[in-house]
Amino acid sequence: MMNLITWLLRIVVFVILAVFASKNSQPVTLQYYLDKSIELPLSAVLLLFFTLGILITLLFARRCCTPKK
Numbered sequence: 001m002m003n004l005i006t007w008l009l010r011i012v013v014f015v016i017l018a019v020f021a022s023k024n025s026q027p028v029t030l031q032y033y034l035d036k037s038i039e040l041p042l043s044a045v046l047l048l049f050f051t052l053g054i055l056i057t058l059l060f061a062r063r064c065c066t067p068k069k
Contacts, residue, residue, distance in 0.1 A: 021047075 021043035028045050031037040040048075 021041075024042040024046070026042050027039050028042045029037050029039050030045065
């Protein structure tokens with residue numbers, strides 16, 4: 001029963017994210033060093049920076065909060 005609830009929740013989250021991505025498909029230009037730029041959909045940029053934020057947080061949490069022997 002719990003497995004069914006977990007899968008239903010995953011499907012709901014996926015549908016919400018898919019609708020969000022389809023509504024935010026406008027192109028965004030990211031500019032960085034040496035006049036380089038790249039154009040991506042807004043939803044891809046948001047996903048990229050959200051993922052980077054999670055990875056940086058996990059890295060610092062592991063480094064700072066690991067018990068010392």
